[in-house]
Amino acid sequence: MQPDLFADTRSRIDLGPGAVLLGGFALAEAEALIGEIPALAAVSGFRHMETRSGGRLSVAMFNCGETGWVSDRRGYRYQAIDPRTDRPWPAIPPRFLALAAGAAAQAGYPGFVPDACLVNRYDAETKLSLHQDMDERDHSAPIVSVSLGQAATFLWGGLSRSDRPRRHRVLHADVVVWGEPSRMVFHGVDSVERGTHPLTGPCRYNLTFRKAR
Ligand code: MD3
Ligand code: FE
Secondary structure (H helix, E strand, C coil): CCHHHHCCCCEEEEEECCEEEEECCCCCCHHHHHHHHHHHHHHCCCECCECCCCCECCCEEEEEECCEEEEECCEEEEECEECCCCEECCCCCHHHHHHHHHHHHHCCCCCCCCCEEEEEEECCCCCEEEECCCCCCCCCCCEEEEEEECCEEEEECCCCCCCCCEEEEECCCCEEEECCCCCCCCEEEEEECCCCECCCECCEEEEEEECCC
């Protein structure tokens, strides 16, 4: 036990096997992380992607990294070129990489080097229905998720769609690390709380770091 390693984390909650919520892990860095978003968005840009069925995702998003997650009429996939700009996604900022690697290490996954960072923006009324993340090639790598701004209710289900999800409140600067065997659980975001966060206003940002290829 090395207590000093846990100094930044107010609470550590085990969500399930291989999945841990590090409460407030990003608190010291949060303002700087949020401060990186406008310059990244100026290169790529938040957009509501289309779905295969012609709908529109209510979460606004873009990626940084060598590859990025996209959805359109052809379905979901990762690609190195941003379809909106026809150029590569912006690089993942070094402070993003450091935070993601630090959280992964604290959760028991040393040496985490993500190649994709999805930047999600949830405005009031935005929800993300229950789903699994299965578009990544390497399911043995963990996923690191950083919540910024307004709090939300996270839905944490099981390995079968019909498993009734549990609800967890995720707060500003909370970091969740999901590895095997919880990597493929169904999950979603139920509702973003109303109100105004001093750093993000009415919205919640989520940075999701993955090894996609
Ligand atoms: C749980 N994003 O982008 S955190 C997504 O808050 C996504 O923006 C949510 O689900 C958000 O796909 C949830 C990220 C997350 C990613 C993968 C998971 C949560 C996960 C895999 C298993 C369990
Ligand atoms: Fe997901």
